[in-house]
Every structure is written in C-alpha cells, then in structure tokens.
Amino acid sequence: xxQSINSHDRLFEMLSQLRKAWPGGGWSWDSRFMCVASTxxxxxxxxxxxxxxxxxxxxxxxxxxxxAPAEVRQIAETTGGVRENQLVLASPxxxxxxxxxxxxxxxxxxxxxxxxGIGGNTGPRLEMRLSETFNAFM
Numbered sequence: 001x002x003q004s005i006n007s008h009d010r011l012f013e014m015l016s017q018l019r020k021a022w023p024g025g026g027w028s029w030d031s032r033f034m035c036v037a038s039t040x041x042x043x044x045x046x047x048x049x050x051x052x053x054x055x056x057x058x059x060x061x062x063x064x065x066x067x068a069p070a071e072v073r074q075i076a077e078t079t080g081g082v083r084e085n086q087l088v089l090a091s092p093x094x095x096x097x098x099x100x101x102x103x104x105x106x107x108x109x110x111x112x113x114x115x116x117g118i119g120g121n122t123g124p125r126l127e128m129r130l131s132e133t134f135n136a137f138m
Contacts, residue, residue, distance in 0.1 A: 007095035008126070014055035014091065015099055015116065015133050021051035024114075027134035033079050033102075034127055035117030036134040042105065045112050049103070052114065056089035056101040071119050075100045079115075096121035 019027070024040035040048050060068045062082040068090070076088045079102055089101030097120035104113040116134070118126050131138050 008097060011055075011091060011094040011097060011099055011118075012129060012133055015130070018051055018055040018116070019134050021054060023047040023051065027136040029131055029136045029138045030115055031138070033115060033117060035100075035102075035115045036130060036136040037113060037115045039111055039113050042110050042112055045105070048112065048114065052089055052101055052103070055091050055099055056116070057092070058090045059087045059103075060089075061087060071098065072100065075102075075117070075119055090119075093120070097126065 023044040024038045027036040027038045030037040065076055065082050072088055072090050076082050082088055085105045087103035091099040097118055100117050100119050102115040118130050
C-alpha cells in the first residue's frame with residue numbers, strides 16, 4: 001500500500017507542475033466527465049502542449065487510438081470519441097491510477113479546450129484531490 005500512496009503523490013506532483021506551466025487562465029470542474037477543464041486561445045497552444053506533456057507525455061489521435069491501452073480507449077469512448085485534430089493524452093501508469101487528458105481544438109480555430117482527469121482505480125477522494133490540485137472546486 002505505501003507504494004500506491006507514493007505513486008499517487010508522484011502523479012499529483014506531475015499534475016501540479018502541469019498546472020504551474022499552463023499558459024491559460026484558471027481551471028474549472030467539468031462534472032460531465034469528472035475532470036478539470038481549461039480553455040485557451042490557440043496562439044498559446046504550443047506552450048500548452050509543452051505544459052501538458054509534463055504529466056501527459058503519451059498522445060493518440062483518431063488514427064492511432066487503436067494502439068492506446070484499453071483504459072485510454074475507454075476514456076476516449078466515454079467522452080465522445082476522438083475527432084480530427086483532437087488528442088487523447090495520458091501519463092504513465094502510477095500503480096493503480098493514471099492521468100488522462102483531452103486536447104480539443106474548437107472549430108473556430110481560435111480556441112482549444114483541455115481536460116484532465118484520473119483513470120484507473122479512482123473515486124471521490126482522488127477526484128477531490130484533482131480538483132484541489134487545479135484549484136477547480138466542485
């Protein structure tokens with residue numbers, strides 16, 4: 001059990017670093033997907049992708065999603081699938097949990113939404129910790 005606690009702490013430390021490096025404004029709680037969300041102007045997209053890669057270095061497109069782990073494919077399916085120019089991102093697995101991200105450019109070409117959640121053996125305690133890490137209270 002102590003390994004899980006340490007793994008969880010490492011994952012949330014990486015998520016905290018992502019938040020600190022994020023070039024956008026604040027984060028809000030997305031109760032549809034039980035995750036945090038932020039919207040940025042597309043001019044900051046390159047900086048945002050670098051920030052996201054701190055915690056979410058693995059990325060799949062609509063074409064490469066078939067190569068993703070089953071848990072990541074399940075996240076994509078339950079959040080509406082992956083469309084052109086969208087990405088599903090993931091952290092390395094940390095014991096029994098992992099972080100996931102959804103990179104969703106808007107059709108207007110001016111805006112990108114990013115969502116970050118926790119997958120695996122999760123529940124209300126980890127969701128609360130996620131919301132606190134991003135200062136996105138439920």
